[in-house]
Each structure stands twice: as structure tokens, then as C-alpha cells.
Amino acid sequence: MAAYALEAEGLCLRLSGKPIVRGVDLHLELGQAVGILGPNGAAKTSLLRALCGLLPLSQGRALLFGRPIGSYSRRELARRLAYVPQNAGCDFNFTLRQLVRMGRYPHLSRLSAAAPGDAALVEEALAKTGLTAYGDRLARTLSGGEWQRALIARALCQQADCLLLDEPTAALDIAHQNGVLALLRGLAGEGRLVLLVLHDINLAAAYCDHLLLMQEGRGVAFGPPEEVLRPELLSQVYGCPVRSVLDEETGRQLYYGLSPA
């Protein structure tokens, strides 16, 4: 196995001819929890989707365990890398449990409905995301936060080494935000790579061991939170004054923005 789980080298991406990602380098290892931060339009989501093989690169390389992502079949890729999109919905009456069970698809042969042990994995994923009581609910009746957690449960069932999540806390209340991020942090602790786009700087600082700060399609800083989260750099990247204060009880730096001068 290569030293890095997921790498980007000079990764560039165009959408409708317009350059979106303009050269990102990343070298990520298993066991890391990495947050991508940056203002709206910084191409965080596009970078994440490119790393999932959902968008074609215009330049540079994206490697998964040393192999170009484009050289994997969809099925091979889905066994190694799980993607949790930001908003999803479904007009068909799947139950939440059926939805979560789809995470097993990349591991099943074409005609088999389930392998031994799949049911236990599904229940475990439901329990970890706090959805056990909702298993028989129809997916279309779920709230935004329940959907979000269902997609995370599905990604857990995929048993992939790399989890890529697009704002997994966007639709969650603060209790669930912290619950989900602690769960993801724990998965990284078990030796997976967790890469997630976040908007909340404080959550990113609390749960990620590395951060990538992006601006206009480029990475402007990468490193541990305390190195990346410098108020003067954040002010410049976000285009508004950013202040930080120390919460003495937890020892955490908390960040907040002010209205642009």
C-alpha cells in the first residue's frame, strides 16, 4: 500500500470551460480527519467531488492509494471511498433501512440481495447515527437532519477506508453536529481517512487534525488547526474581520467574524 491514501497533485478542474479548481496539492494519510474550509465559491465541494471521481480533472492528478482515481471501476472505487453529498432527496418510498442498506451494494454480486452479516452492519450504522428508532420510516418523510445522518449511516455500511463528506453538519442542530463529528473523528481514530467540507470554523478546529483553507480554487494553507487558523489570514481569505477569543474552560480558541469594514 502506498504511503498516502488520497493525493491531489496540481489538481485543476473546469466546469463549462470556467476554471474552478486551480491547482490543489494534498497528501492525506489514513487516520487523519481533515477539514476543508473557505468562503463560498472557493470550490470546496468541486474539489471533494473531483476526489470522488464524480468530476473529470482538466489538469493534474488525483490518486487513491497510489492509483489514479480514473483507473478504478465505479464499483472498486465505492469499496474504498464513500461519498456523502450535501443535499439529497428521494421521491420513492424506500424505508430508511433500505436506503442505508444500499451502502452494501458495492460489496454484493449482481443477483444477491444481501450477504450474511449485512443486516448487523446496517443496524450498527443506524445505532451509531442515532437512527435505530427511524429504521422503518419512509425516506421521503425524513427531516433534513435525519436524511443527513441516514447518508452517513449508508457511508458507514460501505466500509470504505476513505470517507468524503460535503458539509455533513449543515442540516444538524448543535447536539447532532457534535455527535456526528465525534463519530467521524472516532472513525479516523480507527484508521480511516475522513475528509470533510465544513463551514463552521469552530467545529473544524475542534474535530479535525488537519485543515485545508481554500480561496478561489487554490489551497492557501494546510496544516494543524492552530497553524491554519490565524485571524489575520482568515480575515484576508473571508474578506471580513475575523476575531478569536479563548474559552478558558475548554482551552479552545473560538472564532467569529465581524461585518466587513
Add this chain to the structure above:
Amino acid sequence: MKKTAVVCVVLAGLLAGAALLSLCVGSANLSLGQLFAAFGDESLPAHTIFLQIRLPRVLLAMLVGAALSGAGALVQGVFKNPMADPYILGVSSGAALGAAIGMVFFESSALLPPIAFLGGFGAVSLVWFLSRKGGTVSLLLAGTAVSAFLSAAVSSLMLVDRDKLERVYLWTMGSLSSATWEKFFSCLPFVLVGLSLSLFFCKDLNAMLLGDEQAQSLGVDAPKVRLIVTLLSTLVAAAAVSVSGVIGFVGLMVPHGVRFLVGPSHERLVPVSALAGSLVLLVVDTLARTLLAPSEIPIGVLTALLGAPFFLVLLRRSLKEGGVA
């Protein structure tokens, strides 16, 4: 799972009962006893009625019903749209045009299924291309426009060859009245192969209901699966059209009812729809040939009388919800 098994057993029981009943009723009513006696005794007149007229018709009605409903379940999955069916997507009228060309210009009926397939696939590709960026409404509009054009083309063909006019005309309304063993066996392999192969893609279709991007991240090559399943469902529907003419709405109604019973997962939806479809079309065909006996109602007329109001109710509901049903 248990529920699905119960549904299957009940449907199979009803199907067996309906088949026996359908074999007995007709211009000469037979009792069950006469039916069984006729089966073994070639000297009885009932023997010919039973083996050469009623049995092929009952089996063909079941086969065509299974084909249209199975194909309906598949295209609803491919288009992520519960309003789709082979009739509404233009597959049927495309296949009808192909088959009409076959009837007018070639004498051999063996050529009908392949020409019907080409016509059906051409029509569904065009509808797909025209509506690829829009939702339910553009899919229905494109399907309606393409169907109208193709039906007009069939009518024009009838004017070209007046001798065959009546045969083609009856056939555009759908009919099983000329059912033969030959038709049954020319249709059977396409339906069996098409529906069996489609079972390999059921999990893929489930994932594709969530959108291509999610399907891809679950390991499904969505564009490839869409093409393969469209080809398979067109093959199945066109095979049915080539022996029975245009029978609409069965492929729409049956998967709807079945989804209500066994849920949206295709590994159950497709086979149970085929089973339920064979029951529904057998019952409708039996009504078609007995309601106004001795004359026969074209079965396509009957399914449209029942199906079009059903379709409008669905459409109204889905527009109210601001999306697909």
C-alpha cells in the same frame, strides 16, 4: 420479505383461477369437466377450441401482460419517473410503426419483432433526448408529441396499402383475437431473456432512483445501466407490441399497484409486476371478448378506458406535490 411472498402466492392463485375461468368462457361455454375431458380426447370439438384457440390466447394475454408491466416497472426506474410506461414514452407507437412497415412491405411475420424493436428504441431515444433536461411534464409532452407523430405515420401507411388497412387498423387498437401458438412462441424468448437479464440491474436501478451522482458513489455506472435497461425494456415491450398491437396503460398501472404492495425495490417490483401484469391482462382480455359477445372490444380500447382516468389522477396528484408522484 414475507409480505412479498404472500403477495406472490395470492397473485399466482388468482392467475391460475383466472386462467381456468378464461379457458371455459367464450362463444361456446365449457364446464371445467368438459375442459379436462377435451384435453385428452382429440375427437371432441372442444379439443380444437381448447388447444388451438383458447389456450394460446390465454397464454399470449399472460405473456403480453407480463411483458408490458415488467417493461413499465423498468422504464419507471430508468427515467426515475413513476409516470413513465412503454406506451407513454412512445415505445409502443414506435414499435407499432415498425411493425406496420413490416406488415405492409414484408410478408414474413418473423421479421415483425426485430423491426418493432428498432422502431420502439428509436422512439424512446428521441423522447429521452428531447426531455433530458426537464422533469415529468417535459417527458410526458415529448412522449405525447412523438407518439402522435408516429401514430400519424401508421395511419398514412394504412392509406398507402388499403388492402391491409383493416388488419393494421385493428392492430393499432391492440388485440389478442388472432392469438396463435406461433405468435406466442415468437414473443416468449424475447420476454424471458429481456426480463431475466434485467434482474441483474435491479440494485443499480434502486440506487439510480437517488440520482446519478449517488448511484455512482455507490459503485453504479449509471449511464451504462440506463442504456442497457432501456434496451432490455424496449426489447420486451416491442416483442409484446409485435404480437398484440398497441395496448396502453397496463405498464403504467400495474407497477403502481405493485409498488404499493411490495415497495419500490426493483428486485421485487419487476418480477411481481410481471406476475400481476399477466393476471391483469388476462382478466381484461377475457372481458374484451365476452362483454359484448359475439363482437369483441379491442383490448387496447378497454385498457385505455380504464387506464387513462387512472393516469390523470396520478398526474394531478404528482403536479400537486410539485414533483413526481
